[in-house]
Every structure is written in C-alpha cells, then in structure tokens.
Amino acid sequence: MNRTPSSLLRVLRGPILLIALGVLLTADQFTPYGFGRTWPVLLILYGLLRLLEHVVEPKPTASYPPSRTVSPPPSGGGQ
C-alpha cells in the first residue's frame, strides 16, 4: 500500500500547484502583482514540495517492507 507521507505529498502536489496558479491569477486581476511578475512562485513552490517529499521519505534500506512492489519508485517522475 502507498500509504507513506511522501506518497501523500506527491499526490497532493498537483492540486496544491493548481491552487497556487489560481491564487496568482486572482492576484493578477485584483492586486498590482501581475502574473507576469509572480510566476516564479510556482517554480519555487514545486521545488519546495519535491524537497519536502525527500525530507519525509523513509530510508529505503530501513523501512521498505515486502510490499515494495506495490509502491511506485520513490522519486518517480512528477506531473
């Protein structure tokens, strides 16, 4: 079962980026911060989420049970 915290983070990554995109575009409409200036936030956020996955990921040698076949590779390609 893919029930590790890092897999939760990986699954949440897409929706969180989508929310961030929505927030930046809303800011583009209603604040002086246009999307043309704020887009790097998305890169930073993506980087942070990936970093966080690595941080919370358990050591492969220590805690990979036989159910390893079910879980996707630890640093599988993102979206």
Place this chain on the structure above:
Amino acid sequence: MRRTSLAGPVLLILIGVLFLVRNLKPELVSWELVARYWPVVLIGWGLLRVIEILYWWLTSRPLPPKGLSGGEWVLAMFICLLGAGISAAYRYAPRLPPLVIHGKTVELFGEAYDYPVSAKQAAPGVRRIKIEVPRGNTRVMGSQGSEIELSGRKTIRTFSRTLADRLDRATAVEIQVNGAEAIVRVRSDEPPLSEERSGPVTPPPARISTDLELTVPRQVSLHVSGRHGDFDILHVDGDVEIMSDRAGVRLQEIGGKVRVELRRSDIVRAVQVRGSVTISGRASDVELEEVSGPVEVSGYYSGDLRFRKLAGPLVFQSGNTELRLARLPGQLHLDLGDLNGSGIEGPIRFRARSRDVKLEDFSEELDLSVERGDLELSPGRAPLPRITAVTETGDVELVIPEGARFALEAVAERGEVTNDFGPPLAVSTERRGASLKGATGPGPAISVRTHRGSIWVRKEPAGRPTRPVEQARRLL
C-alpha cells in the same frame, strides 16, 4: 480500484449553472464577473481535490498515483487560456473602434453611456488656450466675448453603468485659467480604476470620447492636441496649432499662423488664413483657399490636393513629388495621377515620378520634370515664361500665343514632332526622332524634351477672352 474525482462533475455543474443563470437572469452574471473571477475556478478545483485526497488518506483508502492526471492539467491550461481571453476582451474590447460594415457601424462590445458636458469660465486676459481632448470631435469658435464656454457630450462605451459613472467622474472636462494661458482638457490624471494594477498603467475597459463645442475670445491663439477626432476652428485671430494622431481638420477665418501636424488624416481644409500655413504628416485630401502667408505642405498625401488663391509661395513635398511656386492667384489641383493648374505665378518647379501635367496661364519660369506623363502647357500670355519641360515617357502639347517672342527647342528623341505654329519654327527629322527649333525674336528660352513620345506645338489665336489670372487678380 481507480477512484474517480468529484472535480470533473462539479466543474461541469458550475459552468452549466453559470450559463443557465446568465440566460434566465442576465443582470446577475455579467461579463465583468466572469472576466475577473475566473481564476477562482482553479482554486476551487484544487481545494476540492485536496479535500478528496485527505479524505481518502484519513479513511485509509488507496490513493491514486497522481493528484492531477495529464488530461486534467490540459483542462486547467484550457481554462487559463479561455479566462485570459475573456479578461483581455473585457479589458480592451470596448476601446476597439467600431466595425464598419457596408456603411453601418457595428459596436461589438459594451454599451454606450452619454453624459452632458458644460463649463464656463471668465478669461479676460487670456492670450493662449491649450485644448487637450484625447478622443472626440472639437469645434472651436471665436467670439467677441471674454469668456471660455464649453458644451458637449461625453460618450463612454463600457460594460456597466457603475463603471461608466466612475469613469465620467474621473474624466471631467475642466477649464483652468493661469494668467495669460488657459487650458481646456479632459482630466485623466487620477487612476480611473483604483483597484487596477499600479505597475504599467492599464487603461480602464472603456472607450471615452468627448465631443466639445467651445466658444473662446477671438483674439486668442490656440494649441489643440488630441489622438483621435476632428477639429473645426472658426473665427480665431491668433495662431492655431493642431497636433493629432488622427484627425480631420477644418479651419476658417484664422488671423494668425496655422500649423498642423498629423499622423493620419482624411482631410485638412483651411479657408481664409491671414498668416502662414504649415501642414505635415500623412493625409488624404488637403484644401487650402485664400491664404495670405506662405504655405508649406510636407509628408505623404494620397488624395486630392486643391489650392486656390494663395498670395504667398507654396512648397509642397510628398514622397518623390515636389512642387514650388511663387503665388497662386488661380487654382491648382494635384492628385496621384495628375497636376492641373491655371493662373500660376512662377518661378514654378515641379518634380514627380508619374503625373500628367496640364498647366495654363503661368508666368515667370517653369521647371518641370516627370518620369512618366503627358504634358499640356499653355502659358497663355506675353511675355512668355522661361520653360524647361522634360518627360521621359509621354507626349507634350505646347500652345503658344500668337505674336509672342521666344526661342524654342523641342526634341522628341523617339517620336514625332508636329509643328502647327508654322514658321519660323522648322522641324528636322533625325534617325529615330525629330526636333523643332526656331525663334521669333529676343525672348525667353523654351526647351521641351521627351524621350519616348511625340511633341505638338500649336498657336493660340490672339484676342482670347480674359485670362483666369486677371479674373482672379480682380477678385483678390
């Protein structure tokens, strides 16, 4: 087992509800709402997804491999493009000029809201008035009074009455008097939409045009500037300066100098100007009549140019075409194909690539050269002007009054020469062309040359009725 997300159905329901409400109660859902709040859809979608995933996680159900599939990202990008498109349309569309189809104007976006404009201000010592109207037609009339009075109408084309009201307040028309100078302008200094971005200023989603009718003390000078709109100026004794990106200009009874600078114009017309007239830019038609000072027209002109009764010199320059003359008691018409004129005082100089030229009744000196075009010259009265006329390709017809004194040399390098003047002119045929030479006594030199074409010289019987130039002189 694959979990299906709720987000897809919820999005569809939302879009359906939006369109349904728009159809049933249009006043509840405006384009402004959609144009400004569309990114909220992305946020809502993302939140829904997060809640779903957390719920699956907490209830120990299996998680999907990815939070958002590739197809869902494509859908999100599609929403972004659509939203950005609607936003841009909302921001810029009302400012687009109306579409003209078969003479009917079709406004695609927004609605027009009209506001009356009026103001009045005493201006006893004012000598100079600056008028700044970005868009709209302006009519200025000089009067005996000492007041500046304006009335007119402002049209704001946008999506909502509230926005139109706000823009109306932000673009009030005002008259400021500072000593000898007054400014009449449409104010636009405060940011029209307070919550709009402050970076590069985004103009409001509206097209504002102000049609003004101004009455000013007639002794003033005017400096008028605008971007788009026609200017009518009447009965002003001072100088008039007009600058615009796109305007039709009509001036009448101006006491001072006139200076017009335009990027684009369909017509510039000035009648009864006592000072000089300087016009530069791109225009179609130009009409100048009864100008006392020198006239200078330069730039690019594609339509009809008509000049009548110019008491000073004229200099015209447009692309490869150049025309200079000393005085024009008669009239002159120039377009892209022809130059026609009569009653012209020289020295006259004309250079063009391709024009048919027909000049009657001109004096002093004519220096004419075209690459392609027929020439028809009849100086009309003695003493004859000196004439140098050259066309590379074209026929030349020269009419000389009976009894005039001159020395003629006409050469058709490849073509015929016909002598209907008679002696003492004599034709001599060369290998491929012909020439005509002769003199009737000490007089001005007339030289006519065509590279490819024929020449016809004929005599005008004496005692012709009064020439236009004399008529014009009497009128001036």
